[in-house]
Amino acid sequence: MKRVLITGCSSGIGLDAARHLQANGWQVVATCRRPEDIAARRAEGMECLHLDLSDEASVADCAKAALAGGPLDALVNNAAFALPGAVEDMPRGALRAIFEVNLLGTHDLTTRLIPQFRAQGAGRIVTISSVLGLVGIPWRGSYVATKFALEGLTDVLRLEMHGTGVKVVLIEPGPITSRIRENAIPHFERWVDWQASPRADQYRATLLKRLYEPSGKDRFELPPRAVSTRILTALTVPNPAPRYYVTAPTRISGVARRVLPTRALDWFARRT
Template sequence: MKKSILITGCSTGIGYVCAHALHKRGYQVIASCRQLADVKRLQDEGLTCIQLDLADSNSINNAVRQTLELTNGKLDALFNNGAYGQPGALEDLPTDGLREQFETNFFGWHQLVRAVLPIMRKQGYGRIVQNSSVLGFAAMKYRGAYNASKFAIEGWSDTLRLELMGSDIHISLIEPGPIETQFRANALNAFKRWITIEGSAHEQQYRRQMDRLNSDTSSNAFVLPAESCITPLIHALEANKPKIRYRITTPTKVFAVLKRVLPARALDKILRRAA
């Protein structure tokens, strides 16, 4: 019998390649996208795809209902992946901009997990995989909103793992570093929506950030393709003892070590340059 999985944020990047890879592996993949045009595109590519906007409570409820109709009331796994980055210095970011970041990156995930957990408890098993980031444990300047949402997901997931011990519902975190996706394009749109450059104390840095976000490809020497997340995801879904954290890319692995061994001020100096 096919294992079923609901994946959020499948229009591009990690969600897109993982949805296709698991479909080829024999999973019953329920891919989801925020935009209807993307839903139609993935359907044309042979995937089962539904609309799910993580910032819309009704959309989440409808997506869960559709998913369970497609899977005959069961769900083996959830891969929470849909998210975006809100750039900008915290002092320049209106509270509504931060709130909007959390609606998609945190509160939507919370609602979705709460909706599927009763199904997993009833069937006696399940896997929940949360796509976090190196920025979920190592903060970098001008990424404060995204840092905060991913730090929150890390703590939330750790808590949930403790609360589900003994249930055979496993919680894993994937922590990618620089991945080649359309993340920058979405971040640029969010930046323009909420940040006023003119007159900011960070105006010069913002001009440089705009150049980076406008680029089609990353300039990071350690960037990996989105496909690098497929193998860790499969392990989290299929291993008898899945890892708590899957660290992907060299920067993630290096900063995980540095955070353990360096004093905070020494780490700050490195993170300041890395940003």
């Protein structure tokens, strides 16, 4: 039975991936921040560890505990959060907070596990990026910045791991059913003083409605299982692709980034 560590298993993609991999014969080591979520994953028969990617000591403790439980065959970097708001309204501390989780903590955990993958001559590192790692859209600047950085770091890691037996894969979902919007509200309220912004009217007309008012599914939205199946593929095929697109918007954006001139891509992004 192969053993995989998955971050961000409280809900959404991480939770579904943990359940899907467990159902397909993997020994899952899930991670969560809140004690109640840790207890819930353990009740499902998973090993579950506390992990706060913004805390270097927590990352070190999690990696140590995971490796103490036996050899790991794979890592799925999923945990992340969103912080919506206009770029001009985003204070330095806000960017520092989101980069600590979405990039720096993810990188820290990955590098703590690579030595074991190297030693056994095999391992899979699957990192969940986003369509917003391909094309930026308004109001998502801080999240886009972390995902662009994550894409670049992961691409170079893949190149550097060539010949080691360690396979590095990016998965780029578009709209997926999750609590990311709901979970973004506390971060938005902490960091963005939208009422003092010259864009206050735009916030009222667009972003606030999207954050606070109930709405149906986004166009093209898919359930988390669409990502979980790609994760399983990336972990099991002999030679995984460098990246997997999930949802139509990601496929469209991937093509648009390659073929459209910048002005046309800007027009496309403003209407997304």
